[in-house]
Amino acid sequence: MDENKKIIQVLVAICFLFFIIVGYLTYIQLFRSRDLMANVYNRRQYKIEENTARGNIYDRNGVLLAYSEANGEVQERIYPYGALYSQVIGYSSKVYGKSQIEAAYNNVLLGIDDLSQVFGMVSGSNYPTRKGNNLYLTIDHKLQALGGELLNGRKGAVVAMDPKTGEVLALASSPNFDPHAKKLEENWQSMIESPDAPFLCRATQGLYAPGSTFKILVTAAAVEKGLESKVFDDNGSVVIDGREIRNSESRAYGKIDLKRALAVSSNVVYAQLGTELGMESFVDITYRAGFEKEIPFDIPTSKSRFPYENMNKIDLAEAAIGQGKVLVSPLHMAMITSAIANEGVMMEPVLVKSITNSEGKTTKELKPVKLGNVMEKSVAEKIKIMMQEVVTSGTGHNAAIKGINVAGKTGTAENELSVKKKAKAHSWFVGFAPAEDPKIAVAVIVEYGGSGGDVAASIARRIMSEYLSN
Template sequence: MTRHIRHAAVFCALLLAALLVNAARIQVFQAPAYDDHPANRRPAIARYGQPRGDILVGGRPVTGSKDTAGRLRYERTYTDGPLYAPVTGFASQVYGSSLLEDTEDGILSGTDPMLAPFPLVGDLTRARSRGGDVVTTLNAAAQRAAYAGLGARKGAVAALEPSTGRILALVSTPSYDPESLSGNSATVARSWAQLNEDPSKPMLNRATGQTYPPGSTFKVVTAAAALDAGVVRDVDEPTDSPAPYTLPGTRTRLTNESEGCEDAPLRVAFEWSCNTVFAKLGVDVGVADMAATAEAFGFNATDLRVPYAVAPSTFDTTVDRAQLALSAIGQYNTRATPLQMAMVAAAVANGGQVREPYLVERTTTAHGSTVAAAGPRPARQAMRPSTAVRLRELMRNVVEDGTGTNAAIPGVTVGGKTGTAQHGIGNSGTPYAWFVSWAQGGRALEPKVAVAVVVEDAAADRGDITGGGVAAPIARAVMEAVLGTAR
């Protein structure tokens, strides 16, 4: 009898072991396959079963969550959605997520292990922590000023704090309301189709995801290269620059919009944006040194993230001398995002150093405890400090006496550079209007803001197209907002 009981006990133990092995196989080894199975609705139900964490600007949330009482219970909501869309992106139950909603999804959705007080217990129970918050570097007043300044025009604005790389404003127009994509109803599908079919591309982030020929604003980079290479030693000495200038190896003659550019000193050429002077300077500097300076500013970098990816700005290193001349005035294959050109202005304002830009100050738990903070950002020397001093002086001249007077702010030191970006077949398109600048308050020890503005559909008036009429007032409004001088 005892033997039969022992056999039965061993058999039951084997059955129990088999059950445990099978449970482990399903719950541990096959769990990922079940989680990812299209028929498994549990992850989606769990994901939307609690409110999502918020994205904060100036300490206030610009996002929220709405209880729909449905199976996918909570939908994303946005305060001033079009204003902050180039920063937040969207979080859709159908189409996924983008921008900060995507890169910070672990924090916002509560799946980041750093949010769990006892991670091992959480792994076993598969419990989801409450979503945390993402605190941005944005200045709300600057963001609103940039958005209002662009208005109904196509364009973008990027503003930085030169000494740290903090992004103070990031605006792209036309924009859209991310909340129209949040749920899973038929209206969401219609909104998605309308947004993607819209020829004005409202979901395109023109501040970080679109590159433009920078036109004359690139002359800041060319001037830095010429000064660093010793091609120009005195900004007030005449340059050997014929006007018009015949591009090397061609019969093409480059002309200027302004008079008095022949052999003009760098100061005058910069103030009045003489194409012939800067095209020849680029050729005299050479491809190697021009490319090295451009890359020190951030051109040709493919790994810039803020934390979402930024489209690479480019300076062609395979050009001949004629193409180099055009590249040196921001044409040919030279292309830049507004964020990149804000980095150029910031480097001038920051003594020649480029700080890597960033958008997230810190992430926190739902209770406000810090999960991660930005910390010091890497710095890169784009030019000699003495060159930066000279360029600050040249940029001040542009605002005080040149083409950028519309950016002047009483009681504030402002430096700037206007630009025209030709595009289209045979340069037939209406030029883009550019303006890059920096500003330093009367009592401040250093510049507090650097701005880049591009307007795609500038008016046909030449004064507007050069950036002084359209783009400079927008930059001024953003600088005033940051400095607290807006009236």
């Protein structure tokens, strides 16, 4: 009898272990299989790639941006436009793995689905070469090329979006790098040690003080509080709790309302406005706009920051003019600007438009997704009118396009060097056009570029004009 009990106990233990193994394998297959397949240390992945030509990547109009070419027994990844798309498409290297779209859509480009991960993917040398799926991006190649050309090697970023769908039309970032595997391996060490950070996609991961571009959100909070008609005294400077805040070149604008204050970018008015609005209004509007939240996107992004737990009057004044601890990415500023253009509704940014199989048949088409309401339609319409005055008679006149109504906002943001008078401020511009029926929204930053009304506004004008001319 004792022996029977022992046998039963052993059988129970074996069954228990068996079910643990089954459960673990089920968990791996259901929840971890994609991560494990995409891991650069997965040797099985290399075997798949040896027999697979990665799918092509195209722009929205069918311009070929990346493809694979047989080089002996090796599939070599070719990028016809070199560094231009290195921060969007990324690279695919057997030595250094993958980045950006090449990483995010690795399984798609290799034609791997959940079933093929289990059956028949690891093959011998006689296995015929497979062809992966193709991607069509939302990017407009002409616009992307123009963005890269206008940055002209300067550090910064150009982001353009369709405000109604969230489709990203251009995502240029500088400096960048040659993504071809051979060049990558030759220059890797010098690039990771470079103070210029060429691997950093400034458009999506760069965080900057927004400067006066942040005033469009402050204006929204002020309109919601019923302050749009209030008249302020602007004497060129104002002292708040011992901290003096000045307008650019200490210009005094006298008695002005909110609309005119936005047009001339009065720091004096907005510093006073910030203290009047208070922390609750700031936290509310920034939360609705997506600060401190992850941005759902196809490639890595950084969360924009509004990291205040408590705010004194100086904090409120500095935040209202886009300085202090406020940090934002160019992509996020383009999304905020798009929300104003889109009646207060923020759309999820989209980078991949559709997927086709090796025969060219569309297997998946991505649809626009609403992220949320940043503000009411009536508030967005009022800010849209104010932003038009910024371009027609304010600091954004360099963004004006003949025959087209442009809405915009300039920004000149202090940085670690400009505070010490060792470099110029960062140059910002955000805007959209045509104002009455927006087709494109842009965010431009040029590091150490100086006045946003000069460098960034001019770049934005060229981008919007090019897109609207097609």
